[in-house]
Amino acid sequence: MSDGLSHERAPAATPAGLLPVTDLDDSPLSAEEIAYGQASKASATIEAYRTDWQEFCDWCAREHHAPAPAPPAAVSGYLTALARAGAKVSTMSRRMAAIRFFHALQDLPDPTSPARVTTVWEGIRRVHGAPPDQAPPLMPPQLFDLVAATATTRDFRTRPSEPDLAGARDRALLLVGFFSALRCSELCALTVDNVLPHERGRTLVIPSSKTNQRGEQTELVVLPYASHPDACPVRALDAWLQLSGITEGPLLRRVSTGNRPAPTGLHRASVNRRITELAAAAGHAEQGYSPHSLRAGFVTWAHLRGASDREIAAQTRHRSLASVGGYVRVQTAWSSNAATNMGL
The missing domain is CATH 1.10.443.10 (Intergrase catalytic core)
Incomplete structure (x- = not known):
């Protein structure tokens, strides 16, 4: 990755998660604000988002994209790579949610909303969509x-x-x-x-x-x-x-x-x-x-x-x-x- 691109992705390159949040708009958060911010989503959801966000950042680093703010080409390319690798539609949907979440955390525009991304995503869902996996019922006997x-x-x-x-x-x-x-x-x-x-x-x-x-x-x-x-x-x-x-x-x-x-x-x-x-x-x-x-x-x-x-x-x-x-x-x-x- 070039020096210029490394500098561009610096806001998103902090260790996977950016939580607990200490500063969103150049004004430090109080301890109570941090606590409420952490309570905004279930801990399991945040941990899943942390992992998904880091994977997106790693992919962006390999493909020379800035993860935040992510250009439409980065998101559509990432989704295409996931589909090519056989990822489930539900997995890709969660990855998109994580990308949206960490952009919102930095007051950045939603990178999953541009037409390029929504068109590619709709195509992936039509081609690779399948009924969600269902756990086998455990019941008597x-x-x-x-x-x-x-x-x-x-x-x-x-x-x-x-x-x-x-x-x-x-x-x-x-x-x-x-x-x-x-x-x-x-x-x-x-x-x-x-x-x-x-x-x-x-x-x-x-x-x-x-x-x-x-x-x-x-x-x-x-x-x-x-x-x-x-x-x-x-x-x-x-x-x-x-x-x-x-x-x-x-x-x-x-x-x-x-x-x-x-x-x-x-x-x-x-x-x-x-x-x-x-x-x-x-x-x-x-x-x-x-x-x-x-x-x-x-x-x-x-x-x-x-x-x-x-x-x-x-x-x-x-x-x-x-x-x-x-x-x-x-x-x-x-x-x-x-x-x-x-x-x-």
Whole structure:
């Protein structure tokens, strides 16, 4: 890259992220302003944007483009390179969002809006567009196979055997995750204070969510008692809390090698790892279950049990009933279908 171009891209060349922001318009931000700025988007979104922005900067460096302000040729060329490499449309869409975000952060014009970029982007979507990947639904009986694969006892060389805390947590994770139909981020963010008692089970308070990021309205999710103790999310959750001694803070936590609960909660990567390991232990490794499989499993299972889309949405908090219908997989395509009752 030439010296002139290096100088041109200097505003965007700070380490991937530009957050926390200290100066946007030659006027230093206060600590409170920085805190509110960081809270403007979910931390997971910001981290994803950091990574995406750095990749764009790296590509611009190789191709001798300025990343900020990025010319239309840089953005359209970057999208074309991604499409050539086989990137998914959803991935490219997120990369564009990151580029927009970091330009807005510096009060620069949106480089994804010029006609050259929008035309190329529309062509990429038409040529490479595909239905979004859907997590395979994890539901009975496979769900209970994973529950049965959790550990129950922990053996030690220097002290008596103890109930396996990680196993107790995993049972709560699986059953609460399924019955509550929470998104993985919501499940990981639960605290003890979010769990309220109810005569029919528990009520989960969700302060903010993907569709309620500012927490403008409190969302409630029910966690009912199940008739079979081994399939009951409430009993599994109570057992985990009793064994771990957790009375405040994060609800679902990591467990140390010494069989003690950590002060920090789980994150998506650890949830994904546990589900993958339990699926392998239960003989279902080939299914490719992920954290989202619990939510998908709830929707699919509820539909198979005769629940209406509106009833399902009351638990999943989908604002669109069409979104609920999108979860109904191949398992339900043959039920209540006119093509199977043609009398021919």
